[in-house]
Amino acid sequence: MLTVVSPEEVFEIIEKNFTKINDAEEVNLTDAVGRTLAEDIIANEYIPSFDRSAMDGYAVLASDTFGCSDSIPAILRLKGRIQMGECLELNVSSGSCYYVPTGGAIPSGADAVVMIEYTEDYGDGTIGILKPAAKGSNYVFKGDDVKPGQAIISKGKKLYSAEIGSLASLGISRVKVYRKPVVGIISTGDELVDITKTPLPGQVRNINSSTLISVALEAGALYKDYGIIEDDEDLIAKTLVKATDECDLVLMSGGSSAGDKDNAAKIIEGLGQLYFHGIAVKPGKPTMLGVVNGKAVFGIAGHPGGAYFISNVFVKALINKLSGQSESAAKRTAVLSEAVSSNHGRAQYIAVKLEQTDDKLIAHPIISKSGLITNLAGADAYIYIGRDCEGLAKGSLVEVTNVI
């Protein structure tokens, strides 16, 4: 018999029984885009490392500009022009100034920068300041952004352009990231033929390996494809042992409903432990999760539509857990374009196409009689309908979860 759990219980079981893979590898900074950081990053220097100007303008003593105006400019002697990347032993004394470009080093003695827009170059070696400057104006002080010892990015953060740029600013060109989980994929079933073949009557193409590989890649994992294994208990068991040895997580598709020849549960229980056999959700009810050889094993029914939802919802959650990153898929609120009927006591996932109009996001449910996968092409997201929900009216507000 199936030990059926709710979708919420599946997430709890994943959370409780699996931990992130702790192996780290060091990669070049820009190869770390989309990877998960495996070390805490602590600054060991000041950023910026010198006082610099926030504007193109003149470095001055603020006190020299007090009381000046368009009609009574403060006249200062131009001692020189600072070049970018230059940091000479220069000194601004009362009555003098230096030109400084945006980002340029401010010479010592100065305590303000006057924007070029509020100055006039008389062309005779003097500059007119037309507006008083407060002390520290247009100044970026050494260490304003970062000081040594400051925590910059924590272990477990997924790295994108902001983090990669920040690491570059700290001079970090190699970074430790968690190893990508390896997902093993096994398809079982005598009725399956390779997708390149035309199925004979009674046969179907092995769709799920392609779907499951896509899901692994979308979740940032690597994969190992064990192909189609015929419905032979010993052969499946042998392949499963090999896969749990070589991978961090194994997905076995097919053989998990209660019909003839469906012996995946028996195999997993024989080799390890089964946490549940059945999720109270449609499609994808005959899903099981267990552990063999210390590795998670998902048994996913052969039904391609069910495999699509189960892998996008639960397998991705487990890959995220193994990857050490807890960021979840983006959820948004949308308006349902047509009524969706209830499912009498079983929770349900329904794929939707999203359409953004000027003032709202519309979710168009994709209804498929057979629930096969072909009609799901173009799905942007899915909605979840709880078991106690009696259906949703057209125009209802629904929460949509992106599939990627």
Place this chain on the structure above:
Amino acid sequence: MLTVVSPEEVFEIIEKNFTKINDAEEVNLTDAVGRTLAEDIIANEYIPSFDRSAMDGYAVLASDTFGCSDSIPAILRLKGRIQMGECLELNVSSGSCYYVPTGGAIPSGADAVVMIEYTEDYGDGTIGILKPAAKGSNYVFKGDDVKPGQAIISKGKKLYSAEIGSLASLGISRVKVYRKPVVGIISTGDELVDITKTPLPGQVRNINSSTLISVALEAGALYKDYGIIEDDEDLIAKTLVKATDECDLVLMSGGSSAGDKDNAAKIIEGLGQLYFHGIAVKPGKPTMLGVVNGKAVFGIAGHPGGAYFISNVFVKALINKLSGQSESAAKRTAVLSEAVSSNHGRAQYIAVKLEQTDDKLIAHPIISKSGLITNLAGADAYIYIGRDCEGLAKGSLVEVTNVI
């Protein structure tokens, strides 16, 4: 002088002046995950290719079950058990039935499947049917999902697990996708040193190349890094010509403000055409876009915080356009955790960290004095504040755009 345009005008200029790269390449199906489809996919077969059962049960003539019940079962002779993958020349005649597993081929003659839960196996070669079945119940008809000639996925669709699974179901193992755009990245500035070096006073690390490479990768492009080029007009021009020759889009960082030595605009105008020089937005105002050698060239100011926003907002939009895919970043509504002051007539991007509580999404603005990039580590999204907005109060509803 700068020809300043609004952010909306930038999107219009991108839309009007650039078209997608039309070169396609054929790749293996699972290598196409995240790529953009370059052909229309039309089905040339029926899916499913035979009438199949939606449940484990017995294939029967519906008329044989009329009027049956728990107390008065219809007794049918079991002619055999269909195996998965098997499609024999079998026939169900009145008074008989076949066992069929979920997905198994239904023998001819039958017109309904009774779920196993509503039957009883008497063990003597007869089966009791306990509930009447309507014609077509638990039946998936040949072609229910797809019929020959039906359009399945259109050119321009980004491919994820639903599409990859659908293509597998049609027997498509190789697929045409658009070539990934190649983004050339040039950093200019005498003050720049490689990120592996400790900057001397007045120098800064070349942060932007790392940020821009990340953005290119996040947008699904390839990149070519031309390194740091010193502030020499001829050398920059030569590098730009080479890069526009080898790439589909060139990002030149540094040298686009109005300060000393900033001659990017002159170089682009000398070699091609400049569409604008300045976007009325903060940070990143001194941004320019032009075309050289028939290729788009972005000039991006050296300021790392500005480069971060400009590349995430506008460069990604251009890469999407060149990639032939129009899906835009996910937008969500969040509650602002603290007040954000207005910026007196200039539109503004502010990075936010998102926090999902039980009942709402909270956006925490990341305020940085200098606007350098290090404080942006951990940014999940950004908010956009229009030029006419006088600031936002704590608790305001804001639209947040994901950065990845």
